[in-house]
Amino acid sequence: MSIPVRPGGEMASRPLHFFWIVDRSGSMGQDGKIQALNTAVREAIPNMRSVADENPNAQVYVYVLEFSSGARWISADPVPLEQFNWQNLSADGVTDMGKALTMLADKLKMPPMPERALPPVLVLISDGQPTDDFNSGLRAVDAQPWGKKAVRIAIAIGGDADSEVLHKFMGGNPEMRPLAANNAEALASFIKWVSTAVVKSASAPPSMVSGSGPITNVPVPAPPTNASPVSADDVW
Amino acid sequence: MNQNREAWHWHVLGQTVRGASHVRAGLVNQDAISYVQGKDQDRLPVLLSVADGHGSPRYCRSDVGAALAVKVALTELRDASINGYDINNLSAIKQVLEDQLPRRIVRTWREQIERHYREHNFTAEDEAYVTEKAGKQAWQRLLSEHPVPYTAYGTTLLIAWVMPEFVAYLQLGDGDILVVEESEVDDQLGVLPSYSASKPMASDSRLLGNETTSLCSPKAWADFRTSFQVMYKPPALIMLSTDGYANSFASQDGFHSVATDLLNLLKAEGVAVVQQKLADWLNEASAKGSGDDVTLGLIYRGEQSLLPTSQSNHPYVEQQPAASTPLPHSDSFITSRHSAPQNEEQP
Numbered sequence: 001m002s003i004p005v006r007p008g009g010e011m012a013s014r015p016l017h018f019f020w021i022v023d024r025s026g027s028m029g030q031d032g033k034i035q036a037l038n039t040a041v042r043e044a045i046p047n048m049r050s051v052a053d054e055n056p057n058a059q060v061y062v063y064v065l066e067f068s069s070g071a072r073w074i075s076a077d078p079v080p081l082e083q084f085n086w087q088n089l090s091a092d093g094v095t096d097m098g099k100a101l102t103m104l105a106d107k108l109k110m111p112p113m114p115e116r117a118l119p120p121v122l123v124l125i126s127d128g129q130p131t132d133d134f135n136s137g138l139r140a141v142d143a144q145p146w147g148k149k150a151v152r153i154a155i156a157i158g159g160d161a162d163s164e165v166l167h168k169f170m171g172g173n174p175e176m177r178p179l180a181a182n183n184a185e186a187l188a189s190f191i192k193w194v195s196t197a198v199v200k201s202a203s204a205p206p207s208m209v210s211g212s213g214p215i216t217n218v219p220v221p222a223p224p225t226n227a228s229p230v231s232a233d234d235v236w
Numbered sequence: 237m238n239q240n241r242e243a244w245h246w247h248v249l250g251q252t253v254r255g256a257s258h259v260r261a262g263l264v265n266q267d268a269i270s271y272v273q274g275k276d277q278d279r280l281p282v283l284l285s286v287a288d289g290h291g292s293p294r295y296c297r298s299d300v301g302a303a304l305a306v307k308v309a310l311t312e313l314r315d316a317s318i319n320g321y322d323i324n325n326l327s328a329i330k331q332v333l334e335d336q337l338p339r340r341i342v343r344t345w346r347e348q349i350e351r352h353y354r355e356h357n358f359t360a361e362d363e364a365y366v367t368e369k370a371g372k373q374a375w376q377r378l379l380s381e382h383p384v385p386y387t388a389y390g391t392t393l394l395i396a397w398v399m400p401e402f403v404a405y406l407q408l409g410d411g412d413i414l415v416v417e418e419s420e421v422d423d424q425l426g427v428l429p430s431y432s433a434s435k436p437m438a439s440d441s442r443l444l445g446n447e448t449t450s451l452c453s454p455k456a457w458a459d460f461r462t463s464f465q466v467m468y469k470p471p472a473l474i475m476l477s478t479d480g481y482a483n484s485f486a487s488q489d490g491f492h493s494v495a496t497d498l499l500n501l502l503k504a505e506g507v508a509v510v511q512q513k514l515a516d517w518l519n520e521a522s523a524k525g526s527g528d529d530v531t532l533g534l535i536y537r538g539e540q541s542l543l544p545t546s547q548s549n550h551p552y553v554e555q556q557p558a559a560s561t562p563l564p565h566s567d568s569f570i571t572s573r574h575s576a577p578q579n580e581e582q583p
Contacts, residue, residue, distance in 0.1 A: 003504045006517050007497035009490025011524040014483055057257055057527030116483050119445040149445040204257055204527065206291030207410070207479075209390055210447040218446065219292065219370060 013059045016118040016203055017078060019107070021100055022089060023126035023157075025068045029091030031236055033127055033157055036184035040191040042086040048195040051203075052081050058118060058203035063107065067100035068093030097130035097165070101137025108144040119218050120150045121202050123194050124169050127157035127236070134165055141169075151202055151218045154178040155190050158236030179223055182235045189224045197221045243278040244470060244540050246398065247507045250284070250533035251514035255480055257527030266291060266299045266391075267478050267531040270306035272314070281317055282398040284533045285309040288411055288478040290390045290450065291528075293369030294378055296362050297352075301389030304348045305451055309395050309406075312340050317399070326402060330464045333404050338457035341393070341406075345451050350384045358385070390452035394476045396535055403471065405436050405463045408456060409448040412482050413437065414495040416473040431472060433495035436463040448479075473499045474535040481518070481532060484525020502536050510534075 020041065028034040052060045061078035065071060066089055074087055107113070108120065122141075141147040154166035156178045166178035181187035198220055205218040254265035266289035273282040285306040289298025316332060358379075366375045378385045392409025405413050414433045440461060442449060449459040475495045485491040502510050518530040 003500055004497045006513075006520065007501060008485055008494035008521075010486040011484050011490075011521060012486035013524070014526055055257065055527070057525065115444065115488075116485075117445075145441070145444050149447065205446040206293070206295075207288070207446045207448055208290055208292040208295070209387075209450045209453060210442045212387075 013057045014116060014118050015114065016058045016060045016199070017107075017113065017120040018060055018062050018081075018199065018202075019104060019120065019122045020062070020064045021104060021122060021124045022064065022066045023068070023095055023097070023128065024066050024089045024091050025093055025095040025128055025131075026091055027128050027160065028157070031158075032184065033236060034089055034091045036187050037125065037157070037191075038086065038088045040184070040188040041195075043188065044192045044195040045084065045086065047192060048199055049081055051196045051200045054200070055203040060199065060203070065100055065104060067096050070096055071100035071103050073103070094131040095126065095128045096132045097124075097126060098132040098134040098137035101134070101169075102140045105137070105140035105144050105147060108141065108146040108150070110146065113146050117146070118202060119205060120146055121194070121198055122150045122152045123155065124153070124166060125155045125157065126166065127161050129160075129162040130165060138169060151198060151220060153194050153198065153220075155181055155187070155194075157181050157187060193223050197223075245277070245538040246273065246279045246282050247502075247536045247538050248273050248279075248282050248284055248534065249507055249511045249514070249536070250286070250476075250531070251511070251518055252286075252531035253515055253518040253522060253529065255527050255529040256519075256522045258529060263291075264299050265529045266302055267480070267529040268299075268302040268306045268391075269531050269533050270310050271533060272310055278400070280398060280400050282396070282535050283310050283313050283317075284396045284474070284476055284535055286394050286411065286476045286478055286531045286533050288392045288409065288448075288480075288529070288531070290392075290448070291446075293366050294374045295388060295390045295452075296366050296378075297388045298391055300352060301345075301349065301391040301451065304352070304389070305345055305391050305393045308341055308345045308348060309393060312337060312344055313395065313397050315340075317397075326464075326466060329402065329404075333406070333464050334462045337406065338408075338460040338462070341460075342451060342457045346384075346386060349386055349389050352389075353384050358388075362388075386452040388452075390450040392448055392478070393451055394478075396474050396476055396533075398470075398474070398535055400467065402467050403465050403474070407437060407461045408459055409450055410443045410479040412475075412477050412479070412491075414475040414477075414492065415471045416475070416495045416499050418469070418472045431496050431499055433475075433492040436465065437461045470537050472537050473502070476533040478529065478531040480526045480528030480530040481521055483528060484521035484530070498534060499536070502534075502538075507536065507538075 024034060060081040062081055062084040063078050064074035066074060152170045154170050156163050156166050163178050170176055170178060179190045181190055201220050202218050248271045250269045250271060252265060252267045252269050258265065268287045271284040273279045287302035287305040289295060289302035316337060363375055366378060378388055381387055392411055394411045394413055395406040396413065397404040407413060413436060415436050416431050416433045419430050450456065453459060473495060482491045514532060518532060522528060522530045
């Protein structure tokens, strides 16, 4: 019988799974929206890494799920934040948001999500209305225990985005509405907020009584106020 | 007539450490641990309790809640041991465990919280802390719990209770109870003991992520899980831990192997050596793993020997049919061991 130096197996920080769920439908190609999105996420990555470094007890993994006509995972497996790079998306097709949420629900099952994980962060970004069965997709996410416990943020790009659908995705709580990004500055500000402040909160969520959270089970700081348009031409 | 009886020499030990993330954030250790055991040669009964105060800002006194919870647990089980039941009616004991004890624990805990709050009303510091971290609405919600804000003291609670006739477990909230049992395996070298760790109770599906059930909930007694096992073959080891420990291991198997490894370490190195090393192991777990406070309590079934029957004053050795046998008076218990001092710096 060998005597261990210390009891137990391999130790590890807790995984935090961060999902970008991104609309790249044809309308995102208008007025520079997809370019602004690509730039905003790429520029937020260093800040995201800095925030993640402040908490060595959480390991952030990033997923990118893009949807237009159908939906696709950019990489099959979660990518550790230290290795994550944003691949530019191009705009084309319709808005199969329901399909994306159904695929998302599969990733939230246990397994592959471990029970010891931190509550995942789901960030849905869209400029339009779903062209498929959104409600089925949402039900699939809600059916998963990790889907129920996830921090859900939605960013509505421009005036044609379906805010009610995005609000339903966030749980329909009147105290938390989708973030309205009407220009590139506002989008960049919101992208930076979810990449830093939300990641920081989700990396070390304090324990709380089940069902007692006022809005979400992970306390999320207030988002930045919407940046004013630089000019009327910049409003999406 | 056989003057001797086979008995095990039971040991109880434990430790609690402040989490690595709590040290960074300047927070206190919100866990607590307490244990007692008998003075008979087998050192039974053994009572062990651990608690984990909630970390969200509105649970601003959860360290106090946890410290009171472990004391209340031991007091109530001690009372049950002394006053409680007919040892010949184990199903009645099970009923005490599943229904009466949870209610009594919750009631007594709430009484203790009421006393604490009467003597230590909310201060400007409490308001500033909760408001800054969780917002004015959270503070207003706490104040609306009139006359006593039990929420501020919210905590989990885990208990193990070992008697000569049975082992019982109670759990409210997250954390883990593991039991290591011995079986025999036929090997080319003969029959060898084999050990495996398992959970004596089913999981609670509500306990995922950072959410838990709690003593501060209005019907907390209904959220207790219990398990009662007649002592046909006593477990080799019982392990209670707060969730900061399990969350520090990459896999469930890796965490379960803690229990079997600890048993091997206790057998090889002895209780005193293992007790001395616990703080280092728990600090390592917090630093490399969850970052949370980590608390671990162990009940170890030591060596077996023959004890003279006539010298044992334990009432359960000589059972009187259909009689309610009094337990040893509470003075016979050794002084309980409480949680480590707050703000203890890690090495």
